[in-house]
Structure formats: C-alpha cells, structure tokens
Amino acid sequence: MFDLMIPIMLDRNNDEYVTIMWNGDDGEECLISLVEGFGITDLMEYWLREGFALVIDKTRKRGFLPMGISYDDDGSIGCLRGCGVVLDNGKVHISDVLFKQTCALHPLEWWKCVDSRKIKVPRTGRFTVSEKDFLAWVNRLESLMHVRDFMISAVELHREDKGKNSEILGKVLNDVAGGRDFLSILPPDWTERDRLIGRSGPHGTGKRVELSEFTASEFDEELVPHRDNGELAWWIKRAFLRDNIVVFLCPHGKTKSGVPVSIVRPSDDIDGILPEILEQTCTGSEAVDHVAFSARCDLDELKAGGNSAVLARSKFRTLLKGASRVLLGVCKGTAWEEFPLGEIVRKPFPPLFENETNRY
Numbered sequence: 001m002f003d004l005m006i007p008i009m010l011d012r013n014n015d016e017y018v019t020i021m022w023n024g025d026d027g028e029e030c031l032i033s034l035v036e037g038f039g040i041t042d043l044m045e046y047w048l049r050e051g052f053a054l055v056i057d058k059t060r061k062r063g064f065l066p067m068g069i070s071y072d073d074d075g076s077i078g079c080l081r082g083c084g085v086v087l088d089n090g091k092v093h094i095s096d097v098l099f100k101q102t103c104a105l106h107p108l109e110w111w112k113c114v115d116s117r118k119i120k121v122p123r124t125g126r127f128t129v130s131e132k133d134f135l136a137w138v139n140r141l142e143s144l145m146h147v148r149d150f151m152i153s154a155v156e157l158h159r160e161d162k163g164k165n166s167e168i169l170g171k172v173l174n175d176v177a178g179g180r181d182f183l184s185i186l187p188p189d190w191t192e193r194d195r196l197i198g199r200s201g202p203h204g205t206g207k208r209v210e211l212s213e214f215t216a217s218e219f220d221e222e223l224v225p226h227r228d229n230g231e232l233a234w235w236i237k238r239a240f241l242r243d244n245i246v247v248f249l250c251p252h253g254k255t256k257s258g259v260p261v262s263i264v265r266p267s268d269d270i271d272g273i274l275p276e277i278l279e280q281t282c283t284g285s286e287a288v289d290h291v292a293f294s295a296r297c298d299l300d301e302l303k304a305g306g307n308s309a310v311l312a313r314s315k316f317r318t319l320l321k322g323a324s325r326v327l328l329g330v331c332k333g334t335a336w337e338e339f340p341l342g343e344i345v346r347k348p349f350p351p352l353f354e355n356e357t358n359r360y
Contacts (some may be wrong), residue, residue: 002092002129002137004047004065004083006144007032007040026127030083030096033068038077041148043069048145050111051138054087055131061087062119064111067096071103078103084114085134092134095119095126158217162191165219169328172288176251178259178316182291185320185341191215193339194328196223197231209234216337219287219330226334229278233270235327235338239294240266243324245302248281248292259316263307273307280308290329293341296322 007017017032017040034043043066050063065083072078084097095118102110119126173179187193194215200206204225216223236246250260262277264270282289297319301309311319328337 002133038069055135062114076103086119168287172285197336223331223335243294245297258310286332292327293323294325
C-alpha cells in the first residue's frame with residue numbers, strides 16, 4: 001500500500017503542512033511549505049499530473065512530487081525539496097531529494113531534475129512500492145479532485161442562485177408600498193442568513209416544525225414538500241418570544257395615504273386569521289408571494305384594533321427600526337423562509353482540549 005495523504009495545517013498560525021507517506025506499516029512525516037500563488041490545490045493537482053505521467057499515460061519513467069515551494073531572488077517559483085519518483089520494472093522507487101536548479105525551469109519540467117540512478121540507490125529516506133499500489137493512490141487522488149471540482153461547481157451555482165434571489169426580492173419590494181424602505185434595512189448578507197422553515201422527519205413529513213440548515217436554492221422554483229399555514233403559525237409564535245408584533249406588507253389598499261400593512265398580535269387567534277391575512281397580503285409574484293417581519297412596536301395605532309392598518313411613511317420607518325426577523329413566502333408558494341436582521345455576534349471558538357494534557 002502507498003498513500004501520500006492530504007496535507008493538513010499544523011496549527012492555526014502556521015502556513016506549513018504535514019503529510020505522511022505509508023509503505024505498508026512504515027511511514028515518514030514530511031513538512032509541506034507553500035507560497036502565495038501555489039496553494040494546496042495546486043500541490044495536489046501537481047501530484048496527480050505526475051502520477052498520470054508515470055503509471056497511466058506512461059510518457060516517462062521519472063517524476064517529482066514537490067514538498068517545499070519557494071521563490072528565488074528574481075521572483076521565479078521553484079521547489080527546493082520533494083520526492084523523486086522512478087518507475088522501473090513494475091516497481092516505484094521514491095526518495096526525498098533536495099533541488100537548487102528548479103527555479104530555472106518551468107514547474108512542469110521539475111521532474112527533469114530527478115536523477116534516476118541516485119533514487120535507486122538503497123539509503124535512508126528511500127523506499128519502494130509496487131506500481132499497482134502507486135496507481136491505486138493516483139486513482140484515489142483523481143477521485144478526490146473530481147469531488148473537489150464538483151463541489152466548487154455546486155458552490156458557484158449556489159452563489160449565482162443567491163444573487164438571482166436578491167434581484168427577485170428587490171424587484172418585488174420595488175412594487176410594494178413601503179418596499180423600498182423595507183429593502184434598506186436588510187443586511188447585505190441576508191442571502192447567507194436565510195433558512196427554510198419545514199417539518200422534521202424524513203422528506204419533511206414529521207409533525208415538528210423547525211428551521212432547516214438549508215436555503216431555497218431558487219425563489220422561482222417549486223420545492224417539495226409544500227409549505228403549510230402550520231409552519232407559518234409556528235414562526236409567528238416563535239417571533240413573539242422576542243417581539244410583540246408581526247407585520248405583513250400589503251401591496252393593495254390605500255397606498256397613496258401611507259403604507260398598508262396587516263398585523264398579527266400575541267392576543268390574536270393566529271390560526272383563525274392567517275387565511276384572510278395571506279389573501280390580503282399576496283404580492284402577486286410567484287417567486288416571493290409574501291413579505292413579513294417581526295418587531296418591537298410601541299405605536300399606539302398598532303397596539304389594538306383590527307388586523308389591517310395604513311401607516312404614515314414616517315410611522316412605518318419607525319416601525320422598521322424595531323424589526324428583528326424577516327419572513328418570506330418563496331418558491332411559487334411552496335416554502336417559507338426566514339432570516340435575522342441586525343448584527344450577528346460570533347463567539348470565539350473555544351479550545352477543545354484546554355483541560356487535557358499528554359493526549360498522545
């Protein structure tokens with residue numbers, strides 16, 4: 001068996017990495033030092049390229065697995081140390097080597113510095129594995145890099161979806177009374193904060209409602225299973241633990257005289273009034289059909305009375321100052337999503353083993 005493990009960081013303040021080469025039960029630790037412009041992914045891609053050249057394409061009999069990358073005084077990148085690899089009669093000879101002349105070569109030609117005769121000479125720091133074991137390592141590394149590429153594509157797509165969702169919400173709020181004022185209080189990273197509200201259990205079939213770790217990928221695509229008013233009622237009751245009012249923006253009504261809203265208070269029959277409120281506050285957009293927020297409110301006109309009101313724009317802006325969480329109806333009426341407003345304070349990560357000594 002042969003394995004050149006994925007480099008790991010030595011500690012939080014050290015840019016060097018450590019890896020282990022295994023030959024059966026034997027191993028050797030090596031420090032990995034990289035520079036700006038040549039990161040860990042570049043290193044692994046380099047290893048993969050060398051492995052392919054030796055045991056898959058078989059375009060040459062020697063190769064080089066870099067370990068220490070550096071720049072010379074002229075700014076040329078080079079490798080001062082690494083593992084020379086020589087393929088010979090079904091065996092792969094591997095030895096740690098030091099180089100001085102690599103900065104004069106293109107990185108893809110570093111392998112030319114490997115002296116096959118010296119690599120084969122038995123000595124400390126040299127070992128031999130079968131070509132089959134070396135090939136198995138190359139295949140594992142290739143699989144890992146394929147997964148990496150897939151994850152990068154997924155992250156890029158997710159980032160594009162978030163940008164698209166931000167544009168969609170902006171367009172919806174631009175057509176709703178008070179929408180522009182509401183848009184101004186949203187944090188720049190709200191698409192990183194939003195979470196779906198859904199049912200627990202397999203495929204969202206449970207009775208318990210909870211915040212999911214996931215977000216809606218695209219606001220204009222349907223999700224399964226579909227949302228229900230029970231999830232919305234759960235969110236409203238949860239909001240009342242912090243705030244004393246939930247406000248739905250209303251795109252209809254007397255918009256010339258102010259900002260029409262629908263209000264839910266802790267004293268209301270939440271389950272009973274939700275169907276009517278949802279009908280009154282539908283934006284008409286398939287992507288984002290409802291917009292609501294919870295807030296601390298001391299406005300006399302909202303403390304009592306019916307569930308509909310028209311606020312002067314100045315009063316509405318005052319209300320927004322006390323807002324703490326936002327609710328969105330998204331995905332063509334199939335999902336509820338929420339996110340917090342205001343600054344999120346991140347607590348420092350505590351030491352995991354501060355009370356332990358001599359762990360190994």
